[in-house]
Amino acid sequence: MSNPNPKPEELVQIGYQPPSKDWMDPSVEFRKGTFCYSALPKNLNYLGLPNAREWQPFDEDWKLPPDWKQIILDGMKERLEKYRSFRLFMDICVRCGACADKCHFYLGSGDPKNMPVLRAELMRSIYRRYFTPAGRLLGPLAATPLAGGRELTEDVVKEWFYYFYQCTECRRCSVFCPYGIDTAEITMIGRELLNLIGCNINWVLEPAANCFRTGNHLGIQPHGFKDSLDFAVDELEELTGIRVDASINRKGAEVLFIVPSADYFGTPHYYTFLGYLALLHEIGLDYTFSAFASEGGNFGLFNSHEMIKRLNAKVYAEARRLGVKWILGGECGHMWRVLHQYMDTMNGPADFLEAPVSPVTGTRFENARSTKMVHICEFTADLIHEGKLRLDPARNNRWTVTFHDSCNPARAMGLLEEPRYILRSVCQRFHEMPENTIREQTFCCGSGSGLGTDENFEMRMRGGLPRANAVRYVKEKYGVNLLACICAIDKATLPPLLEYWVPGVEVAGIHELVGNALVMRGEKPRSTDLRGEPLVELEAAHA
Amino acid sequence: MQTREAIAEQWLGRVWRAYPSQTAAFLAGEPDPFRNPVGSTLRQAVGILLDELLLGMDRARVQAALDSIVQIRAVQDLTPRQALEFLFELKPILADLARRPDLEQLDARVDEMALMAFDLYVQYRERAFEARANEVKRRVFILERRFGARGDATWQERGAR
Ligand code: SF4
Ligand code: SF4
Numbered sequence: 001m002s003n004p005n006p007k008p009e010e011l012v013q014i015g016y017q018p019p020s021k022d023w024m025d026p027s028v029e030f031r032k033g034t035f036c037y038s039a040l041p042k043n044l045n046y047l048g049l050p051n052a053r054e055w056q057p058f059d060e061d062w063k064l065p066p067d068w069k070q071i072i073l074d075g076m077k078e079r080l081e082k083y084r085s086f087r088l089f090m091d092i093c094v095r096c097g098a099c100a101d102k103c104h105f106y107l108g109s110g111d112p113k114n115m116p117v118l119r120a121e122l123m124r125s126i127y128r129r130y131f132t133p134a135g136r137l138l139g140p141l142a143a144t145p146l147a148g149g150r151e152l153t154e155d156v157v158k159e160w161f162y163y164f165y166q167c168t169e170c171r172r173c174s175v176f177c178p179y180g181i182d183t184a185e186i187t188m189i190g191r192e193l194l195n196l197i198g199c200n201i202n203w204v205l206e207p208a209a210n211c212f213r214t215g216n217h218l219g220i221q222p223h224g225f226k227d228s229l230d231f232a233v234d235e236l237e238e239l240t241g242i243r244v245d246a247s248i249n250r251k252g253a254e255v256l257f258i259v260p261s262a263d264y265f266g267t268p269h270y271y272t273f274l275g276y277l278a279l280l281h282e283i284g285l286d287y288t289f290s291a292f293a294s295e296g297g298n299f300g301l302f303n304s305h306e307m308i309k310r311l312n313a314k315v316y317a318e319a320r321r322l323g324v325k326w327i328l329g330g331e332c333g334h335m336w337r338v339l340h341q342y343m344d345t346m347n348g349p350a351d352f353l354e355a356p357v358s359p360v361t362g363t364r365f366e367n368a369r370s371t372k373m374v375h376i377c378e379f380t381a382d383l384i385h386e387g388k389l390r391l392d393p394a395r396n397n398r399w400t401v402t403f404h405d406s407c408n409p410a411r412a413m414g415l416l417e418e419p420r421y422i423l424r425s426v427c428q429r430f431h432e433m434p435e436n437t438i439r440e441q442t443f444c445c446g447s448g449s450g451l452g453t454d455e456n457f458e459m460r461m462r463g464g465l466p467r468a469n470a471v472r473y474v475k476e477k478y479g480v481n482l483l484a485c486i487c488a489i490d491k492a493t494l495p496p497l498l499e500y501w502v503p504g505v506e507v508a509g510i511h512e513l514v515g516n517a518l519v520m521r522g523e524k525p526r527s528t529d530l531r532g533e534p535l536v537e538l539e540a541a542h543a
Numbered sequence: 544m545q546t547r548e549a550i551a552e553q554w555l556g557r558v559w560r561a562y563p564s565q566t567a568a569f570l571a572g573e574p575d576p577f578r579n580p581v582g583s584t585l586r587q588a589v590g591i592l593l594d595e596l597l598l599g600m601d602r603a604r605v606q607a608a609l610d611s612i613v614q615i616r617a618v619q620d621l622t623p624r625q626a627l628e629f630l631f632e633l634k635p636i637l638a639d640l641a642r643r644p645d646l647e648q649l650d651a652r653v654d655e656m657a658l659m660a661f662d663l664y665v666q667y668r669e670r671a672f673e674a675r676a677n678e679v680k681r682r683v684f685i686l687e688r689r690f691g692a693r694g695d696a697t698w699q700e701r702g703a704r
Contacts, residue, residue, distance in 0.1 A: 032619065101569050107580060109620060231689055267684035347577040436579045457675050461618040469580040495681060496674040498666075501614070 007264060019085035022471045026122075026150070030058040033458035036165055039205035044198065046209040047307070048220045051198025057161060062154070064504075068197045069152055073130055073217045075196045079189055081427055082300070086189055089181045090127045093120065093230060099173040099183065104444050105166055108462035113163055114401060116173035117181040122163055124184055125150040129260040144406060161199050164190035169302070170407040171445035172322040187449075200303065204450035207299040211311050215260035218294030221246075228264040236274050239532070241524030246289065249322065253288035254359065256319050260488035261295040268508050271530045272331055273302035275515025276376065283360045283383060284519050287328065293318040296335035301342075304358030309346040316350045319372075326356035327373040331509050333408040333448065333487030336375060340413045342370050361386040365472055380514060381418040384425045387409060389518040393502035396427035396527060398536040399482040401513070403432070404467065404494065405442035406487030416440075417484055421509050426517035429480040437470035460493065461500055466499035475505055483507050550636055552591050557632040558585055559627065581615055588612045589629075596633075596652050609660045617667035626664060630657045 002094070037055050044052035052504050053063050080087045099116040100263025101107065106114035113119060116469030128142060129135045136140040142149035149242065150156065193198065205346040207217035214221055221230070229246055238242045247253065263273040280287055293314045300307030319327055329339060344350075353372035356365040363382045368374045383389050403423055409415040423430050437443050447456075474480040482495060483505055494507045516529045528534055559567035571581030591608040595601055616626035630653055637649050680687070 026631065030622065043612075098683065100565075101573065106566075107578075110581065112563050112565045120573065132647045227689070228685060231685065265683060265685045267681045270685055436575070437577050454675055454679060457671060458618045462669065464575070464582055465615070469584075472578055473577070481681070492678070492682065496678040499674040499677065500618075500671055 004446070017518055026153070028156040028159050028162040030158075030162070032455070034166075034204055034456065035452045035457045035459070036161060036201040036337060039200045041462075043202065043205040043209040044200070044507060047205065047212060049195065049198065049200070049205075053198065054177055056289070057158070058092065058251040058541040062158070062199065062485055064154065064157070064197050064199075065132065068154075068157070071196050071340075072152060072157070072193050075193045076127070076131070079192070080127075080474055083185075084159075084432070085182070085185060086194065088166060088235050089120065089186055090124055090131075091180050091233065093117065093124070093181055094179070098176045098178060099181075102129055102173045104170070104172070104446055104466045105168075105459075105463045108465035109445070109459070110284075113159075114166060116167075116177075119132040119163055120181070120183050120186045122156075122160060123190055124148070126152050126156065133462060135252060150510060157194070157199065160190050160358075160456060161194055164194065165201055165451060166463075168407070168446065168448035168463065169445045170448060171411045172441065172444060173405070175411065176442050185280075188301075188305075190213075191302065195304055200393055201450060205301050207297070208303060208307060209309060210257060211295055211297075211299065213219075214294075215290075215292040215314060218265060220261065220265075220294065222291035222294075225289075225291050226413040229289065230339075232264060232270070232277060236277055239274070239528065239530060240278065240520055240526065242281065242520055244276075244277050245276055246291045248291050250288035250517070251322050252384055253286050253322065253424045254325050255287040256322055256324040256325060256327045257287045257289055257330070258293050258296045258315065259289075260297045260332040260335055262488040264493060266488075268495070268506070268512065268531075269488055271512040271515070272509030274530045275509070275511035275513070275518075276330060278515045278518055279380065279383075279511065279518060281390060285328075285359065288322060288324070290314075290318040290322065296329055296332050296339075298335060298338045299450060301334050301338055303340075305346075308338055308342055312343055313347050314337070315343065315373075316347050316353075319350065320352055325354045326368075328356075328379060329355070329373055330376050331486040333489055336415075336487075337412040339371060339373050342384045342515040343373070359383055360388050375413070375415060375418075377409075377415060377422060382513070384422060390521050391517045392428055392512075393426050393517050394537075395516045395526065395535055396513050397429075398529065398533065399427060399513070400429040400431065400478060401427050401482045401484050401510075402430070402478075402480045403438070404445075404471075404483050404485040404490060405438050406490050407442060407444050407448060408484050409486055410442050411440055415486075419484075422510055426513045429478075431474050433470040433474050437466065443467040443470065445487075445490050445493045445497060447469050447497070448489050452493045457496075461497065464493070465496040465501065467494075468497055470484045471498065471505055472502045475502055481505055484510055484513065486510050486530060545581050546640055547593060547597060550633075550640060551590060553636045554593065554629075554633055555589055557636075557662050558589060561621070561629070576663060584611050584615060592656065596649060596656075600652055600655075605656060606659060606663075609656060610663055610685060613660055613663040614667055616666055618671060627657065628658060 038056050041052035051065050055063050095117060101181055103116050125148060135149050143151045162417055164187045167187040169187050171182060171184045174182040210219035226248055233244055233246055236505055263269045298311045300311040350372050355369045356374045358374060361382055365374045403419060403421060432438060443466040445467060447460045457519055471483055491507055491509060496503045559571050562570060570581040573579035573582060588608040588611045591604055595605045633653055640648055
């Protein structure tokens, strides 16, 4: 054994050069609990993607097409030409290490290849070998640790699969990079390239295929969507005594409302859905759902740029068909990344729509002038700010709340203040988590970008540890028992994360809390919240 | 006291060495508990375990410290054996530093801790399993409430073999 007892100063000598022996050996072990299963052939076929076959990551033979290597290199060449950012990211990293300890997967797993700089290096080493003058000149000689290049082998493909599906594309690392290198974009390109040879995961492709067929991830057909909506309307009536009107495919409505489909199927999402229905009824918004654009989420984002575009097209198409003026969007994470950063250039301009104006307050949403789509938190914050809602925050007294900034609304949209403003208005006890774990620096749930599968559970617990750790802190310090968030994936994946790391803290959407606090005209005296749980009086209220 | 610090540093050194070298440096060096949850949890818990080992062996404190370590290691890339090895790594360190009569008692205490850690390990593996199962139920909450559990495979279940 080497020195069993290194001094701290010896330990702290870290280099962000890839460790040479690791690079000579790209092999990875696919241990159960740490990777996602492959996509079923029927889903590839449905989406017209290449190399549909039965295989699993732990198989020795991945049944790659015979010319797989050429396909990857051609695909890389094409993308280097098409995306200037990609070439730049390949060239300019100085290995300063500022990003190294910023990835939640690195912090939770300790695996050095989860340092963003090394994750990108998995791709960069191939770039150096095949696409730089030195690499081309030296040929295989460039494939030495010194030259920083590597041969593209099947083991490299497996390694890419392992680590590019171990990045949630959360972009936390990019916040710290002095050059603005966005490792999430490198991961996205990595997944696109893997896709060209049929190496994809089912959790991404099945929702994408469903979405393509029925308009939502679960493959719910229009009548199923209507049944769910009717069910929610009935339940809301039981809870509040008010029957709201929620229409589907109603032509001529002023606003098209699009939510992630989990809102009307999963829990705790569903209570947020009830909250939307109550709110939009109370303010009398003239809105409709679409049975085809019945899903705001877009798993194309986790697959390829082409797929984003295909799945997103329904949003504007339905807005046009129904003749609405503008679009309102529900609480979702990656949905908003797509709407905010891609939709306009991919499927716009939507000049048949109008710049969104709130019919209740008259506020013009200048930020959405181009996309014509407003986030419900912006919309609601404006309503509260203009004094249009009657709110009784005491109805949320059961909860001591903290807020998790979901990666996409926070880092991709800068939606930081609106959710907090709403929370402070609808509940009485709100406490922030530590500064370096929220807002732009928020820690990912560890399960985004299609990695929230059952079989990947252990890896998700590792990746979610930094988030859970900060939740535990506010639980112990302030007695926090509710983590509010505005992302459908968070609402699905934070409950098991907290069940493992911080039992006793639940998860809710912001509009669930809005729905609880909202005093509706003509409502019956409320004895329960939207979950059907009795309202709690704070002790201070009696004193 | 000299001895306690010496043992703590040696023990931590061995704990870090279970991780790759770059990571070990980070875990050992970054003091912010939010930037470095694993390192700071391990450091704190190891300190408590050592205090209790040398002093009163307060079961509640030992339990809490072991809990925080095992909770992490039960989902890291470690076999059960590797996950709990850190306790046994204490033995050679103690053997070098402690006097004979003390050593037997210390050894027995380490063994007791190991048994407690084993219980915790199993408990956390079970908790992970339950959390997985509950997650699947939550996904189709409304379907189940509307129709009762009809056993229709959901897309997630169909997808994941
Ligand atoms: S984008 Fe997020 S998950 Fe991916 S490397 Fe950066 S910090 Fe890690
Ligand atoms: S912070 Fe930017 S430049 Fe520095 S190592 Fe990371 S990616 Fe490279």
